[in-house]
Amino acid sequence: MxxxxxxxxxxxxxxxxxxxxxxxxxxxxxxxxxxxxxxxxxxxxxxxxxxxxxxxxxxxxxxxxxxxxxxxxxxxxxxxxxxxxxxxxxxxxxxxxxxxxxxxxxxxxxxxxxxxxxxxxxxxESIIRMGSTTINRKSYEVQIDDRIFLLPLKEFELLYFLMANPKQVFSRDHLIEQIWGIDYEGDERTVDVHIKRLRERFTQLTDDFQIKTIRGIGYSLEEKRS
Structure with missing residues (x-):
């Protein structure tokens, strides 16, 4: 109930x-x-x-x-x-x-x-797994092997959205609308800053996924295939 x-x-x-x-x-x-x-x-x-x-x-x-x-x-x-x-x-x-x-x-x-x-x-549909990486939208945790990470809210939502839609290319405007909302008054650099932070956090921790820059368009997350 x-x-x-x-x-x-x-x-x-x-x-x-x-x-x-x-x-x-x-x-x-x-x-x-x-x-x-x-x-x-x-x-x-x-x-x-x-x-x-x-x-x-x-x-x-x-x-x-x-x-x-x-x-x-x-x-x-x-x-x-x-x-x-x-x-x-x-x-x-x-x-x-x-x-x-x-x-x-x-x-x-x-x-x-x-x-x-x-x-x-x-x-x-709150849990997504890629290799040894698990992202849980219900608990807002990212787990890699036995290590658990708590991200700032917008970083988490951005990573979750990209992991939920692997190999899809998204413009900065589309990501702003999805994560920050249509009323957000900031600019596209907000996306770049958050992508940079995600890369700095996870590049040395896992190669389960990679966030790629698609020149002239935006970003795409790709899953590593074993």
Whole structure:
């Protein structure tokens, strides 16, 4: 049974969502601020978070950033704000979806189901192996033989994406869109810097794979064939 945490300082919204989602078979936890929400998340294995933006102590943007760093679950931001700048800030914080108040509970339910399906599919395909190298998207670990490495988030996501699509050539723009998102305001050099760091980390550790520069286009990861 899926567990959902709803975080909102409006008690009426909390009760509305608690009743609606409980009737659909979810186990629902309620929190009125980000601090309380994190306490629950550390105790309960929640599958998705519904987070209000305007809250005391820790707003929804900051809570979303912490959830993205510490828990592998989707986040839906729930807010009265509808300006494009607010939405951009939400997606930059790491939210998966954005619902503006007032909203139809049924619409929120559809979005919850869609995100849960997407994350379930990711979990099923979360481990990739190349020779003695294993990359686990669920634990965010890279293991080479008996050594385990924890990478910065974007380095991990970039390596995972390339390993999941070996021999395919990707432009820098495509990699930015996949890893940093379409709203990212940086430039192509970000990709070059992260590729350089990955090469520095792994070139001397393994020859299971190699990240090649495709001149004039971008990058491709190739698996060593024994």
């Amino acid at each position: 899926k567990k959902i945490i709803v975080v909102d300082d409006d008690i009426h919204i909390l009760e509305l969502l608690y009743i609606h989602l409980s009737e659909q078979g979810y186990i629902v936890f309620k929190a009125r601020d980000g601090i309380s929400a994190l306490e629950i998340l550390h105790k309960e294995n929640c599958h998705i978070a519904i987070v209000d933006v305007m809250m005391p102590f820790m707003d929804g943007y900051e809570l979303t950033k912490v959830i993205r760093q510490q828990f592998n679950i989707p986040v839906i931001l729930l807010t009265a704000k509808s300006q494009i700048d607010d939405k951009e800030k939400g997606f930059q914080a790491g939210t998966d979806d954005y619902v503006v108040k007032p909203f139809e509970p049924k619409e929120l339910s559809y979005r919850i189901k869609a995100l849960l399906r997407r994350y379930d599919n990711v979990t099923e």
